[in-house]
Amino acid sequence: MRGSWVSILLIASLGLIGSCSAAAVEYDSSAVIINGERKIILSGSIHYPRSIISSAAEFSLHCLTMWSDLIEAKEGGLDTIETYISGMHTSLAVYNFTGNLDFVKFSKVQEAGSMHSPNSCGYTIFQISNSGQTMRFSRFELNEMQTFTTKIVNMAKEAKLFASQGGPIILAQIENEYGNVMGPYGEAGKSYVKWCAQMAVAKIQGCLDHVPAERCSINRDHSFLLCCPDRLTHAMDSTAMHLHQTIRKIRKIWTENWTGWFKKWGQKDPHRTAEDLAFSVARFFQHNGVLQNYYMYHGGTNFGRTSGGPFITTSYDYDAPLDEYGNLNQPKWGHLKKLHAALKLGEKILTNSTVKTANYSDGWVELTTFTSNINGERTVFPEQHKMDDVNVDLQQDGNYSVPAWSVSILQDCNQEIYNTAKVNVQTSLIVKKLQENDTPQKLSWEWAPEPTKAALLGRGGFKATQLLEQKAATNDQSDYLWYMTRVVNNGTSMKNVTLRVKYSGQFLHAFINLWDNHQHCAVVHARLICQTQQKPALLKPGRNIISLLSATVGLQNYGEFFDEGTEGIAGAAYTTDLSSNEWSYKVGMIGEGRRFYNPHSGHAKWVSGxxxxxxxxxxxxxxxxxxxxxxxVVVDLQGMGKGHAWVPCPRSFLNNGPNTLILFEEIGGNPSNVSFQFTATETICGNAYEGTTLELSCNGGRRTISDIQFASFGDPQGSTCGSFQRGSVEASSSLSAVEKACLGKESCSINVSKTTFGVGDSFGVDTNRLAVQAVCK
Structure with a gap:
């Protein structure tokens, strides 16, 4: 089954190590120290199995939907990439590290892009093969976890991936995601984590400059073990941080700062604003942070049956700075890029300084001052969590206004170089559409019915006089399980008989005497949908066949005792209780087993017309x-209901000639409206305050800026694309100046100043800004 994970997290550098020689990685209370150079680390998660490797251009730095997305991470100001090593089991202790599951190759791609990595590794729980044993506590599972950890460490050593060997990995972490679920397991849970720690220390020891056991630590909630080359760390993995002065002297590593959340079928897209995410990062480094990692920086796609859930979509976009397709998610990517630059500007001060904190405005404002121990220069963080702007008297450094709910970064206490609430970057509106020069394709469809005769006649592969739990019966070989039984009616025909089913799956099809053309019903989110054919539902004299098809839409994979949760049918009744009837079972669909989804299988009898x-x-x-x-490229499945799609995506997998799309539709759909489109940045807009630079780009140079729809320097009104209006003052050259800088270009930069727009010092309002909206074509 798709189960919980114990992970080895690897953090790989994006250029912190300058050569292939061995690197010394250490840290103290205020810095990660690489070859003697003091650093703060900005990291982002990219899960290589969710990102596609190109068969043709594997190492190209411009194929954004492939592993070489790393170049955009580096351009966004990251130092390292964090990834989880996923062990896809083909059988016990046999793992698949081929294709996009090859973590060694992924690490080499990072190294080629001058990036380092913190890493994590995970193995799937073989719950089904060992039913009756408690997950995490059986000797079988402990042995499997140890085997997997040993395998990964040895593979990394053999490939010379650790920094001490000249490789990109600077940090390794065993993660359990266990802290908030450990309590219900009592003492057994604590013993398990202690065993994990001892095993992990023994296996990882020697990977990172011979890390001794006492230099590894279990974090406060026992959810993971973190090993670094010096003493103890304090690690966090939640969005909300409440840091206290009592832990200021402990180095802090934040491994999961969530950029968004999982997307579920039928729910709106989760969204975390660029301002809120930047606020959390700036506040973390204000409070003595050493390493911060975005989860995710590029989320990618859950391929195959890996989504988890229930009802988690195949998209793992996560509202990340690089979206599912590899496009820049603006303004998030650009706003964070500017934050990273501001933090790096003060890096030498932040990592070697004396720190003082003062409170203003009745405690609403906290001012943290880092004063360099070398030259006395200062970097200052004013942070306020009030919903109104607050003016702060900095005495000899003057007055400073802190915008509502924000963190500023000041150079020498009087020059603002960044504020988390001021977004001085573009917003991109990405559309899905046909190319202007392409003729809309009229797709010619063939079709084939799923062979259901055997199931509708009650013929399965095995039998039991009880209702079986679906995960145990399928052994995770398919999302589908047929439950079939016979009911004998010794009386007359009975109309309007109710079939009651106790069901804990996600989607249930009910077929009642359907081979005799009676009725098919489907339960979707507890809503009954019936396709009445030639006759109404009835219980006829003699033998009646009930065929139930249970389908899962992602399995639960987190929480206490989640492995003990049941899927499938737990009870059924028609006129009598059918639970102890003789039931026949069949795992999967016949078309699935015969590989109808493979255009070269030859087993499907496709029909035209x-x-x-x-x-x-x-x-x-x-x-x-x-x-x-x-x-x-994206496929728009408009008109389809529920099922599966097999298509060669992303673009790098498509042929120049014909490509094949195969769909399996469960409840009924119309493929006539299915179309292929591309994603493109069509409209860009931006706000920038005077004294900053506004950068505009048509998504990596694929398009050019063809029209400036709006430009105004002064006090323009509105904050989003389509809402801009001229204010009370405006530089007359606003439009012409922006057109001169940007028209016909893939990207442009505009220095937002009075000089740029040809106005005098007395022009405008206290805080002038520039608003621009442009078209990419």
Whole structure:
């Protein structure tokens, strides 16, 4: 089953190590020290199995949907990439590290892009093979965890991936995500974590400059073990941080600063604002942070059956700075890039300074001053959590206004170089559309019915006189399990009989005498959908066949005792209780087993013409040409209901000639409206305050700025694309100056100043700003 994970987290450098020679990695209370150079580390998570490696351009630094997204991470100001090593089991102690599961190759790509890595590793729980044993506590599972950890450490050593060997890995972490679920397990939970720590120290010892056991620590909630080359660390993995003066002298590593959250079917996209994310990062370094990692920086896609859940989508976009397709998620990416630059500007001060804290405005404002121990220069963090702007009297350094709920970074206490609430970067509106020069493709479809005759006649692969739990019965070989039984009616026909099912899965199809053309119903989120065919539902005299198809939509994979949760049918009744009937079972769909999704399998009998619409349990196949251009390609499944799609994505997998799309539709859909499109930045807009630089870009140079729809320097009104209006004052050259700087270019930079727009010192308002909206084509 898809289960919990014990992870080895690896953090790999993006250029902190300058050569292939061995590097010394240490740290103290205020810095990570690499070859004697004091650093703060800005890191981002990229899970390589969720990002695609290109068969043709694997090491290209411009294929954004592939592993070489790393270049955008580096350009965004990151020092390191964090990843989790996923062990995809083919059988016990046999792992798959091929293709996009090859963590060694992924580490080499990072190294080629001059990036380092903190890393994590995980192994799947073989719960089903060992039913009756408690997850995490069985000797079988402990042995498997130790085997996997040993395997990963040895593979990393053999490939010379650790910094002490000249490789990119500067930190390794065993993660359990166990802290907030450990309590219900009592003493057994504590004993398990202690065993994990001892095992991990023994296995990782020697990877990072011969890390001694006493230099590894379990964090406060026992959720993971962190090993670094010097003494103890304090680590956090939640969005909300409440840091106290009592722990200021402890070095802090934040491994999971969530940029967003999981997306679920039927729910709105989770969103975390750029301002809030930047606030958390600035505040972390204000409070003596050493290493901060974004979870995620590029989320990617859950391929195959790896989504988890229930009801987590295949998209793992996570509202990350690089979106699922590898596009820059603006303004988040740009706002964080400027924050990273501001932090790096003060890095030498932050990592070697005397720190003082003062409170102003009745405690609403906390002012943290870092004074260099070398030259006395200062970096200052005013932070306030009030919903109104606050003016602070800094005495000899003058007055400073701290915007509501924000953190500023001041150079020498009087020059603002960054504020988390002031977004001086562009916002990109990304659309899905057809290329302007492409002719809309009229897809020609073939179809094939899913072979259901055996299931509808009650013929399965094995039998039991009880209802089986679905995960145990399928052994995670499929999302589908058929439950089939017979009911004998010795009386007359009975109409309007109710079938009651106790169900804990996500999607249930009910077929009642359907081979005799009676009724098919599907339960979707507890809503009953029926397709009444030639006759109403009834219980006929003699033998009646009930066939129930249970489908999971991602399995729960987190929480206390989650492995003990049941899936599938736990009870059924028609006129009598059917739970102890003889039930036949079949795992999976026949088309799934016969690989109908493979256009070369030859097992499907595809039919042309008379395309069935609204037909359940139907396979569809078509060929298509890839949209022209270089932008990421998407398939729009408008008109389809529920099922699966097999398509060669991303763009790097598409052929120049025909490509094949195969769909399996469960409840009935219409493929006529399915289309292939590309994602593109079509409109960009930005606000920037006087004294800053506004950078505009049409997503990595794929398009050019073709029109300036709005430009105003002064006090323009509005803050989002489409809302801009001229204010009370405006420089007359606003539009012409922006057109001169940007038109016809892939990207441009505008110095937001009175000089740029040809106005005098007395022009405008106290705080002038520039608002721009442009079109990319």
């Amino acid at each position: 008379n395309l069935p619409v609204g037909s359940a349990m139907t396979w569809y196949k078509t060929t298509f040409q890839a949209p022209s251009g270089t932008e990421p």
